[in-house]
Amino acid sequence: xxxxxxxxxxxxxxxxxxxxxxxxxxxxxxxxxxxxxxxxxxxxxxxxxxxxxxxxxxxxxxxxxxxxxxxxxxxxxxxxxxxxxxxxxxxxxxxxxxxxxxxxxxxxxxxxxxxxxxxxxxxxxxxxxxxxxxxxxxxxxxxxxxxxxxxxxxxxxxxxxxxxxxxxxxxxxxxxxxxxxxxxxxxxxxxxxxxxxxxxxxxxxxxxxxxxxxxxxxxxxxxxxxxxxxxxxxxxxxxxxxxxxxxxxxxxxxxxxxxxxxxxxxxxxxxxxxxxxxxxxxxxxxxxxxxxxxxxxxxxxxxxxxxxxxxxxxxxxxxxxxxxxxxxxxxxxxxxxxxxxxxxxxxxxxxxxxxxxxxxxxxxxxxxxxxxxxxxxxxxxxxxxxxxxxxxxxxxxxxxxxxxxxxxxxxxxxxxxxxxxxxxxxxxxxxxxxxxxxxxxxxxxxxxxxxxxxxxxxxxxxxxxxxxxxxxxxxxxxxxxxxxxxxxxxxxxxxxxxxxxxxxxxxxxxxxxxxxxxxxxxxxxxxxxxxxxxxxxxxxxxxxxxxxxxxxxxxxxxxxxxxxxxxxxxxxxxxxxxxxxxxxxxxxxxxxxxxxxxxxxxxxxxxxxxxxxxxxxxx
Ligand code: M6R
Numbered sequence: 001x002x003x004x005x006x007x008x009x010x011x012x013x014x015x016x017x018x019x020x021x022x023x024x025x026x027x028x029x030x031x032x033x034x035x036x037x038x039x040x041x042x043x044x045x046x047x048x049x050x051x052x053x054x055x056x057x058x059x060x061x062x063x064x065x066x067x068x069x070x071x072x073x074x075x076x077x078x079x080x081x082x083x084x085x086x087x088x089x090x091x092x093x094x095x096x097x098x099x100x101x102x103x104x105x106x107x108x109x110x111x112x113x114x115x116x117x118x119x120x121x122x123x124x125x126x127x128x129x130x131x132x133x134x135x136x137x138x139x140x141x142x143x144x145x146x147x148x149x150x151x152x153x154x155x156x157x158x159x160x161x162x163x164x165x166x167x168x169x170x171x172x173x174x175x176x177x178x179x180x181x182x183x184x185x186x187x188x189x190x191x192x193x194x195x196x197x198x199x200x201x202x203x204x205x206x207x208x209x210x211x212x213x214x215x216x217x218x219x220x221x222x223x224x225x226x227x228x229x230x231x232x233x234x235x236x237x238x239x240x241x242x243x244x245x246x247x248x249x250x251x252x253x254x255x256x257x258x259x260x261x262x263x264x265x266x267x268x269x270x271x272x273x274x275x276x277x278x279x280x281x282x283x284x285x286x287x288x289x290x291x292x293x294x295x296x297x298x299x300x301x302x303x304x305x306x307x308x309x310x311x312x313x314x315x316x317x318x319x320x321x322x323x324x325x326x327x328x329x330x331x332x333x334x335x336x337x338x339x340x341x342x343x344x345x346x347x348x349x350x351x352x353x354x355x356x357x358x359x360x361x362x363x364x365x366x367x368x369x370x371x372x373x374x375x376x377x378x379x380x381x382x383x384x385x386x387x388x389x390x391x392x393x394x395x396x397x398x399x400x401x402x403x404x405x406x407x408x409x410x411x412x413x414x415x416x417x418x419x420x421x422x423x424x425x426x427x428x429x430x431x432x433x434x435x436x437x438x439x440x441x442x443x444x445x446x447x448x449x450x451x452x453x454x455x456x457x458x459x460x461x462x463x464x465x466x467x468x469x470x471x472x473x474x475x476x477x478x479x480x481x482x483x484x485x486x487x488x489x490x491x492x493x494x495x496x497x498x499x500x501x502x503x504x505x506x507x508x509x510x511x512x513x514x515x516x517x518x519x520x521x522x523x524x525x526x527x528x529x530x531x532x533x534x535x536x537x538x539x540x541x542x543x544x545x546x547x548x549x550x551x552x553x554x555x556x557x558x559x560x561x562x563x564x565x566x567x568x569x570x571x572x573x574x575x576x577x578x579x580x581x582x583x584x585x586x587x588x589x590x591x592x593x594x595x596x597x598x599x600x601x602x603x604x605x606x607x608x609x610x611x612x613x614x615x616x617x618x619x
Pocket of ligand 1: 308309310311354355356357358359360363406407408409499614615616
């Protein structure tokens with residue numbers, strides 16, 4: 001949830017650290033701080049509550065000098081987002097400085113223990129416990145060896161954590177470690193310099209050769225040299241992997257917000273999601289990295305989809321795809337529920353984890369549990385090299401490019417493409433889907449990016465969504481209704497609105513409306529109905545009638561040329577006619593645009609909504 005950066009080399013550390021923090025700000029943005037150290041071990045710490053701009057102003061005024069340092073952007077877990085809780089935190093003598101992403105679950109016990117020994121705490125954070133623990137072992141038992149003091153301290157911590165520390169006594173060294181599923185630590189080096197960061201965008205402008213630290217590993221980082229070991233001190237050989245993402249992809253590219261860019265680039269991200277998976281001539285889907293042979297697929301008894309948030313809603317649509325095209329029963333579980341409900345898992349199950357980041361703590365834990373209990377596992381994931389890619393037996397990469405906006409958009413549509421590919425693939429390998437059906441679906445997939453591009457171009461040209469935002473930005477509540485696959489789209493649309501506009505919105509199965517929610521409808525309560533012309537279209541039309549009979553306003557995501565809804569609904573959000581399995585991927589686009597334009601109209605920070613962070617690496 002927090003962002004960590006580290007730099008050591010020949011250049012001024014402060015601007016490099018600030019640039020890295022800017023690229024990680026999506027991970028947390030309630031306070032930030034950095035510590036810069038020169039070669040004599042003199043350290044300057046700057047911290048500020050609020051957005052990164054506040055820290056940047058302080059750094060500019062103070063000009064910290066030094067060619068090594070660590071930085072942090074925070075999403076508060078322990079203690080309010082005020083300056084004294086901002087990282088870095090230091091040992092009592094100020095010699096050891098620490099930034100952390102994660103949670104020290106036994107921090108109350110450790111704090112009491114350290115207090116009894118005379119340690120004084122200046123913050124409410126669990127991070128300060130780590131700094132004090134390292135200090136204690138450094139002076140008692142580890143003979144002034146920072147590396148070993150850190151190992152001893154880490155052995156006392158419970159809970160997932162990623163930590164970077166530095167010491168005034170060893171000014172040409174940073175030490176990073178990772179324990180459990182706490183957001184990543186990526187390390188990269190380049191002639192005479194070395195970089196650390198929670199996530200690749202902070203490093204990509206320096207190097208595209210990156211190592212992702214595994215849980216239980218430590219990196220001792222010196223200029224141009226990184227040494228890897230286990231927490232018990234055994235050396236580990238880690239070879240950097242080349243990353244296909246570029247620094248430019250991780251920039252805003254002229255858009256006001258990352259979310260806007262990520263919505264409008266979906267023609268390209270959908271094309272990329274298909275890359276390498278279609279054998280058009282033979283009407284086949286290729287999923288080489290899934291690592292499941294035809295025999296195993298034929299014996300599959302059940303698929304369990306595990307995910308959180310937007311990825312979970314993708315899973316709800318995946319259930320329709322897999323049951324109808326692959327003929328296999330599917331359960332979709334919130335990863336956070338699955339991991340604690342003692343699930344019945346068998347060796348003929350396939351657990352599919354869907355996660356943009358590949359670092360969501362609940363999804364990692366749920367996939368790990370399914371694997372421990374004997375299921376084959378696969379990840380639908382966007383971030384290359386993320387933890388889930390190493391945990392699961394197989395991978396279907398989203399290939400959507402970096403998604404920085406906290407509200408997920410292009411990763412959702414890429415996940416839907418991957419789920420459709422998976423359903424076709426299982427149908428193909430088990431013989432349940434014939435070549436003709438596969439051919440139709442492949443044609444539909446090939447047409448998808450063009451359709452999405454045309455929809456988005458028309459939306460931009462017409463200014464429809466900015467006008468709708470003008471009308472609806474003062475609404476206090478919305479209901480979103482859909483049926484079948486579009487029930488999940490209704491829920492995703494409502495989530496987008498909630499998280500970036502702070503307007504209450506509920507996504508509901510349209511058929512359940514009459515069992516309660518219809519009581520909410522009046523002139524003040526608009527309803528978004530997702531009603532393209534599909535197999536449940538007539539049922540959706542009845543819903544619209546019922547809402548209109550109660551004087552509710554209706555915004556309808558409708559097929560272009562739908563004369564009935566053009567007359568019955570108050571506003572139409574058009575999408576093109578398409579194959580029924582492609583429709584949900586198109587139907588979500590107007591809802592992304594609607595939420596985005598309302599947030600803009602309200603003057604909100606679209607990319608950094610309050611209380612949220614992009615990767616939820618804590619429970
Ligand atoms: O990285 P993941 O796909 O595992 O993230 C899951 C959710 O945290 C994420 O989808 C969240 O709900 C987004 N803010 C939705 O826009």
